[in-house]
Amino acid sequence: MNRRRILAGIVSVVFLGLVALFLPSLHKTAEPAAPTMQPVAQPPTETAATRAESEPPSIPAPVVEAKVAALPPAPQSAALPDVDPHKAFGSRNAPVTMEVFSDYQCPACKTLFTTTNRRLMDDYVSNGRVYLIHRDFPLPMHAHSKVAARYARAAAQIGKVEAAEQALFQNQEKWEQNGDVDGTVAAVLSPAEMAKVRALVKGGTLDPMIDKDYALGQTYRVNQTPTTVFHCKGQTYPYSGVMTYDTLKTFLDQLLSQKSL
């Protein structure tokens, strides 16, 4: 009997090991090329399925591939498409490029912004080791996130992106309830600046830029926010979810110290 149990145990472990190896492919959906595809995410890593109760829940596509072979060829920072210089920080020649796909109404994005990004800017972006690009990925499940993305991008155009982003994330719970994105941004800008921001928002020129970011995210198979896509030495690594600063620091240090990957 004991022999049988040991054998059953070994078989179970081997079976589960094999299942674990193939888990990502179990989650794989068809090519997400269709531009109308809805991302599926919610808090803590937000997905679109949460509040879309009328729609049947769909299986989210994997954000991550082992070596991301199926994704677009790993672009170097110089070759990255549609980079809005107002929403990119650091040196374009930095050895590591990070694209952060984020949604202003997503609590996990707020956590990433408040706990990790600030220190990342100080320790890696400001000294030219990381080129940080903020990409808008407003999830359809969030009623006000696209409006927030417009305001943040408008603030970026006048050089006030950090103040606007900080205000939006810090007061996320408030404007999420009352929808007062305008008031939230206005609280940290001068009346003259706010007038420019409102004009840009009403101008309708920002939506195509947001849509381009969103479409780019879909090519990376982003289905949750935040998702961070690292580019280094010709390799591309998309990571979804929140990462603590200490973990990120260790990773970046090792990534930077690699001769080749």
Add this chain to the structure above:
Amino acid sequence: MMQSNPFNLRRAILWIGRLVLGGIFAYAGISKIFLPNTHLWPMFILRFSISTNLSTFAQQVESYKMLSPAAVDFVAHTLPFTELILGLLLLIGWQLRIWASLITLIMLGFLGVVSRAYLLHMNINCGCFATPEPLTGMTIARDGALTALAVLMTILAFVEARQPHPWSAPEKV
């Protein structure tokens, strides 16, 4: 001479309970550790993948607003591995009474926590698996069914130990 049937109901329920709960627990553990980020090599990238996955799970635990930050960290870094080990032990069937009891307690805990979140209308992710999944009435029903199965399996595991099936009784020399 006593007639015995190897496919009696008690043993069938025990097998079903072991396979279903063991499989689900093992999958839940694996998915929290290795999904959604599954970069496996080199080693520092694997470590970053697992750390990020566990941090994301910590966010899900935190969203229940029941634990202190230290407790959230502890749960997020131990629960997935505990689930994996318990799932495997259940599949193996060794010391079934102990592990079935433990899994029943954990299931009761899960049921209590998700029911509380549902009753408080907390719009959060279930956190049951790595796949983002809204906490709905279906989640409660599924957890309830699994808890009932765990309770039944535990009771039957104790009954089986007291009255072993003739086919699994120790052989008499």
